[in-house]
Amino acid sequence: MATSTMETYxxxxxxxxxxxxxxxxxxxxxxxxxxxxxxxxxxGKIRQPGTVTQRYVRLxxxxxxxxxxxxxxxxxxxxxxxxxxxxxxxxxxxxxxxLPDDPHLDYATDVHSSRVVRSDPMPAPEGIIATVLDAAxxxxxxxxxxxxxxxRGFANSLGQRNWHEVTSFNLQWSLYHRxxxxxKTGYGGFDWSDQAFASKMRGARERLALLAVPPRSLEPxxxxxxxxxxxxxxxAGMLCWGGFSGRAxxxxxxxxxxxxxxxxALDASISFTENTxxxxxxxxxxxxxxxxxxxxxxxxxxxxxxxxSPRTAKEFALATNGANASEQPESLDMAGGVLAGDDTLAxxxxxxxxxxxWYLNFSDRPACRVTGMTRFASFWVDKGRIVAPVxxxxxxxxxxxxxxxxxxxxxxxxxxxVSDESYRARSVSSKRLPGAxxxxxxxxx
Amino acid sequence: xxxxxxxxxxxxxxxxxxFWSLRVVEEHAANYSVRKNVxxxxxxxxxxxxxxxxxxRGGHGYAATCDLxxxxxxxxxxxxxxxxxxxxxxxxxxxxxxPKPAPRGHYExxxxxxxxxxxSDWYDVLAAESAQAACDPRIVDWEASVETxxxxxxxxxxxxxxxxxxxxxxxxNLSVTAHGNGDTxxxxxxxxxxxxxxxxxxxxxRFAYIGSGRRIAEDALxxxxxxxxxxxxxxxxxxxxxxxxxIHESIGHPLELDRILGxxxxxxxxxxxxxxxxxxYRYGSELLNVSFDPTRPEExxxxxxxxxxxPAQKVELIRRGILERPLGGSISQARAKLSGVxxxxxxxxxxxxIDRMANLxxxxxxxxxxxxxxxxxRGVLMATNSSWSIDDSRNKFQFGCEWGxxxxxxxxTTVVKNPNYRGISANFWRSLARVGDAATVAVLGTxxxxxxxxxxxxxxxxxSPACVFTAVDVFGGxx
Numbered sequence: 001m002a003t004s005t006m007e008t009y010x011x012x013x014x015x016x017x018x019x020x021x022x023x024x025x026x027x028x029x030x031x032x033x034x035x036x037x038x039x040x041x042x043x044g045k046i047r048q049p050g051t052v053t054q055r056y057v058r059l060x061x062x063x064x065x066x067x068x069x070x071x072x073x074x075x076x077x078x079x080x081x082x083x084x085x086x087x088x089x090x091x092x093x094x095x096x097x098x099l100p101d102d103p104h105l106d107y108a109t110d111v112h113s114s115r116v117v118r119s120d121p122m123p124a125p126e127g128i129i130a131t132v133l134d135a136a137x138x139x140x141x142x143x144x145x146x147x148x149x150x151x152r153g154f155a156n157s158l159g160q161r162n163w164h165e166v167t168s169f170n171l172q173w174s175l176y177h178r179x180x181x182x183x184k185t186g187y188g189g190f191d192w193s194d195q196a197f198a199s200k201m202r203g204a205r206e207r208l209a210l211l212a213v214p215p216r217s218l219e220p221x222x223x224x225x226x227x228x229x230x231x232x233x234x235x236a237g238m239l240c241w242g243g244f245s246g247r248a249x250x251x252x253x254x255x256x257x258x259x260x261x262x263x264x265a266l267d268a269s270i271s272f273t274e275n276t277x278x279x280x281x282x283x284x285x286x287x288x289x290x291x292x293x294x295x296x297x298x299x300x301x302x303x304x305x306x307x308x309s310p311r312t313a314k315e316f317a318l319a320t321n322g323a324n325a326s327e328q329p330e331s332l333d334m335a336g337g338v339l340a341g342d343d344t345l346a347x348x349x350x351x352x353x354x355x356x357x358w359y360l361n362f363s364d365r366p367a368c369r370v371t372g373m374t375r376f377a378s379f380w381v382d383k384g385r386i387v388a389p390v391x392x393x394x395x396x397x398x399x400x401x402x403x404x405x406x407x408x409x410x411x412x413x414x415x416x417x418v419s420d421e422s423y424r425a426r427s428v429s430s431k432r433l434p435g436a437x438x439x440x441x442x443x444x445x
Numbered sequence: 446x447x448x449x450x451x452x453x454x455x456x457x458x459x460x461x462x463x464f465w466s467l468r469v470v471e472e473h474a475a476n477y478s479v480r481k482n483v484x485x486x487x488x489x490x491x492x493x494x495x496x497x498x499x500x501x502r503g504g505h506g507y508a509a510t511c512d513l514x515x516x517x518x519x520x521x522x523x524x525x526x527x528x529x530x531x532x533x534x535x536x537x538x539x540x541x542x543x544p545k546p547a548p549r550g551h552y553e554x555x556x557x558x559x560x561x562x563x564x565s566d567w568y569d570v571l572a573a574e575s576a577q578a579a580c581d582p583r584i585v586d587w588e589a590s591v592e593t594x595x596x597x598x599x600x601x602x603x604x605x606x607x608x609x610x611x612x613x614x615x616x617x618n619l620s621v622t623a624h625g626n627g628d629t630x631x632x633x634x635x636x637x638x639x640x641x642x643x644x645x646x647x648x649x650x651r652f653a654y655i656g657s658g659r660r661i662a663e664d665a666l667x668x669x670x671x672x673x674x675x676x677x678x679x680x681x682x683x684x685x686x687x688x689x690x691x692i693h694e695s696i697g698h699p700l701e702l703d704r705i706l707g708x709x710x711x712x713x714x715x716x717x718x719x720x721x722x723x724x725x726y727r728y729g730s731e732l733l734n735v736s737f738d739p740t741r742p743e744e745x746x747x748x749x750x751x752x753x754x755x756p757a758q759k760v761e762l763i764r765r766g767i768l769e770r771p772l773g774g775s776i777s778q779a780r781a782k783l784s785g786v787x788x789x790x791x792x793x794x795x796x797x798x799i800d801r802m803a804n805l806x807x808x809x810x811x812x813x814x815x816x817x818x819x820x821x822x823r824g825v826l827m828a829t830n831s832s833w834s835i836d837d838s839r840n841k842f843q844f845g846c847e848w849g850x851x852x853x854x855x856x857x858t859t860v861v862k863n864p865n866y867r868g869i870s871a872n873f874w875r876s877l878a879r880v881g882d883a884a885t886v887a888v889l890g891t892x893x894x895x896x897x898x899x900x901x902x903x904x905x906x907x908x909s910p911a912c913v914f915t916a917v918d919v920f921g922g923x924x
Binding site for chain 1: 483484485486487488489490491492493494504505506507508509510511512513514517521524525528531532535536537538564565585586622624627628629631706707708710711712714715793795796797832833834835836837838841843845863865867869895898899900901902921922923
């Protein structure tokens with residue numbers, strides 16, 4: 001794969017920083033950049049189309065055990081960026097001398113350079129949007145298409161260079177029947193296929209037809225339920241919110257600390273792994289440490305590992321495994337089970353088919369108890385047959401129970417759910433998840 | 446201070462579109478933190494970029510860039526123009542019908558030009574609070590931190606508009622976690638980043654920040670020993686640092702006009718509020734008065750103009766419980782044919798403006814805190830939000846707080862942990878029974894209101910008194 005302009009820029013910027021250092025100084029530096037087309041749609045038309053080109057450099061200056069960091073936007077022309085970079089370095093130099101030693105400073109000193117480039121040309125976004133809107137003719141479609149290259153780079157004054165460049169697309173759309181009744185679908189990847197999109201759209205239209213039946217309102221209570229991989233992603237997302245963090249576990253703030261203490265366990269079929277090897281996130285982190293191909297987190301229902309950043313490693317005398325400061329999984333895999341995909345409705349028998357969950361939060365974090373809403377296409381199933389959509393319901397239940405004594409089974413097929421988040425930048429995280437049947441799930445409102 | 450005075454002139458850019466605008470944003474931030482008595486390395490941010498927006502042939506397009514040279518801005522303008530023309534035949538909004546703003550003016554936060562505290566001043570204060578928080582071996586984690594930020598936002602239009610707005614923000618934070626007997630409890634000073642205002646370091650005095658490290662540590666220890674909040678139906682007295690979340694989630698978001706118009710249905714959701722409700726719908730009891738107020742100087746989201754150039758002013762949205770106006774900027778107003786407010790806002794140079802809350806305040810009433818407590822026979826005081834969840838129509842909610850205290854026969858009694866309550870927005874505000882007086886008001890906010898595709902996190906402010914609601918479903922955690 002040829003070197004992109006952005007990669008060349010980063011390489012030359014690192015060379016400039018190498019030459020700008022004073023004796024006794026070390027730098028680490030990251031580049032987060034993207035050129036993204038964002039096309040927002042509503043009512044089957046275009047609401048807001050645009051392109052964002054952004055480049056953020058995070059420069060970290062270390063002198064002995066003193067250090068500070070400065071993040072700045074750069075224009076991408078090194079001739080003009082040298083001066084702001086020089087100023088940032090000077091300001092950091094001035095700051096660092098005044099700071100106390102940091103007992104928890106750590107950064108990679110072994111050099112592990114790497115390069116991953118997956119950057120095939122994409123079709124023009126205008127053509128893709130025309131395909132999408134043509135396919136949705138007569139339908140109430142709302143959604144977003146986000147596409148383009150995402151760049152992540154790392155460099156340090158020890159000579160390490162890491163480059164991660166991926167060009168991808170992510171189309172997320174909902175077809176609305178009326179009010180809050182809709183089918184949400186995602187299609188993401190690296191090579192747009194009109195056929196693959198058409199197949200997804202056909203599936204969405206078929207599910208939309210199911211929403212034409214008058215909805216059923218359920219009374220609060222416990223119901224047997226099937227959670228699709230998309231719904232499971234929301235539950236797994238709660239575990240990712242500090243659950244696997246080495247620091248949160250050490251300070252007993254993780255929702256899984258009772259598993260660490262042996263006071264709670266999940267069903268023996270539950271396993272979680274941070275699987276960097278098969279995800280879309282970079283295999284290096286902000287201090288330059290390489291990430292292992294995989295880190296087992298939960299195995300056979302027991303907590304067996306955590307994500308440990310270099311800083312946490314120093315503070316709690318642990319070994320780092322290449323986690324970023326947030327210590328959140330970026331490529332979480334949940335192992336599948338034995339339920340065949342075609343058998344899920346039969347396994348559910350009578351109960352709630354939950355297509356999507358929404359807006360989860362902890363109602364009692366130490367008990368791993370979570371509340372949230374059903375959303376989009378969720379249905380009442382009677383004797384293995386979908387009979388009606390259900391109006392939104394609030395659940396409030398413990399993951400220890402749902403993935404513990406109440407777990408009936410996991411589907412054997414797992415689904416890759418690529419994050420569509422774009423707060424400040426397009427996310428490069430993903431999760432691979434099965435569906436799950438649970439014997440009871442507590443609904444409260 | 447930021448300096449974006451060296452930008453190319455608008456006249457150096459060329460575009461034959463019906464209308465175009467240039468919005469330049471430069472923000473400088475510093476973050477300091479002392480965690481477990483260890484000074485964390487400081488971090489600094491300079492975030493500078495521009496967005497070009499074009500209306501042409503009925504279409505609309507934008508392009509954002511961090512290359513502020515003339516060629517860089519021209520390339521972005523060309524791209525925005527391309528999008529406008531490419532989308533014209535399928536545009537949801539016919540931009541030929543939209544106003545072509547030409548605002549002129551400026552806005553400045555209080556103390557915007559003041560240098561503020563030095564780094565060492567901040568570290569001294571944060572270190573002192575951190576040291577005070579470490580008062581017991583059961584305190585397992587604690588942190589005192591602050592983000593200070595200055596910003597310059599410039600808006601220029603092809604119709605002759607020119608607006609400059611300068612901001613200064615101070616956002617201190619305190620958090621303490623205690624662990625014991627198999628339980629963990631965290632207490633913060635008014636929530637995570639709930640202390641967030643424009644202006645200077647006087648925010649520390651207004652919220653008694655200095656000395657709070659020890660106080661909230663003792664609160665966390667008290668919660669460890671407390672029973673769970675009981676389950677049942679009772680009155681609740683919500684303190685301002687929970688009221689702001691209640692207002693935000695179950696009044697602010699449902700009144701956003703772009704949600705009502707369907708733009709957010711694929712992500713943030715829709716609204717139980719419909720266009721026909723404005724002017725007649727009873728949103729809450731007679732005591733409910735809610736205003737959009739970007740004019741309160743210290744409040745986090747005060748400004749002179751929104752990001753589509755509409756001049757900002759205070760507007761009443763709910764008066765004596767009746768819904769009057771939505772939170773919709775000029776484009777949404779044109780689409781809905783309703784009056785709105787100046788709330789079309791972007792969270793930075795690289796995201797387009799959408800309808801946001803800005804400052805959304807509940808107007809004070811006449812009840813003192815003492816009289817509200819004395820008037821409750823059986824209830825729970827809840828303070829400081831810790832958990833928030835609401836459905837995509839912004840109706841069925843469940844919220845949790847850090848701190849609870851029973852009210853029995855007019856008196857505060859037992860401290861309880863994990864206080865949660867749930868309800869339905871459309872009914873809940875009608876159970877508003879008492880509204881605290883001005884002495885109970887706190888001006889708080891959050892820098893992290895999430896919404897939009899692509900996603901955005903924006904600063905919003907909320908001022909609220911303490912309030913009493915009757916017959917609420919309350920409950921606690923598990924043992």
